Amino acid sequence: MDIVFIKQLEVITTIGVYEWEKSLQQKLYFDLEMAFDNRPAAVNDDINLALNYFSVSEVVNQFAQQHQFELIETMAERVAALIMEQFSVPWIKLTLHKPGALPKAQSLGVQIERGTR
Numbered sequence: 001m002d003i004v005f006i007k008q009l010e011v012i013t014t015i016g017v018y019e020w021e022k023s024l025q026q027k028l029y030f031d032l033e034m035a036f037d038n039r040p041a042a043v044n045d046d047i048n049l050a051l052n053y054f055s056v057s058e059v060v061n062q063f064a065q066q067h068q069f070e071l072i073e074t075m076a077e078r079v080a081a082l083i084m085e086q087f088s089v090p091w092i093k094l095t096l097h098k099p100g101a102l103p104k105a106q107s108l109g110v111q112i113e114r115g116t117r
Ligand SMILES: Nc1nc2c(c(=O)[nH]1)N=C([C@H](O)[C@@H](O)CO)CN2
Pocket: 015, 016, 017, 018, 021, 070, 071, 072, 073, 098, 100, 101, 102
């Protein structure tokens, strides 16, 4: 299976465990690797047969703006499920960074893999 990827997709959302986090917006960054058969799109040179990374990024951005969670684990799980369902992606590796969370760390986050390649 081929891969379509998006690195460091920035979204702004309200997320966090602590009370002070529930009334502000924070930056998250998504790295997405999505399994997809790119050959039909390539052979026909047709975006309608491709996994359109622009459409994926819009769906992720809209979801993150419209939902509020405490844990980045929950955001990661819900976004992975959404992409798999909406875009018929059989396997996804999703890394979610919350760079502002720990001042002494460059970044931190979670990484999940769902589905089969
Ligand atoms: N495994 C996790 N640990 C923590 C999370 C989280 O979402 N997953 N969140 C927080 C706080 O919201 C933190 O980011 C505030 O700076 C702490 N630990």
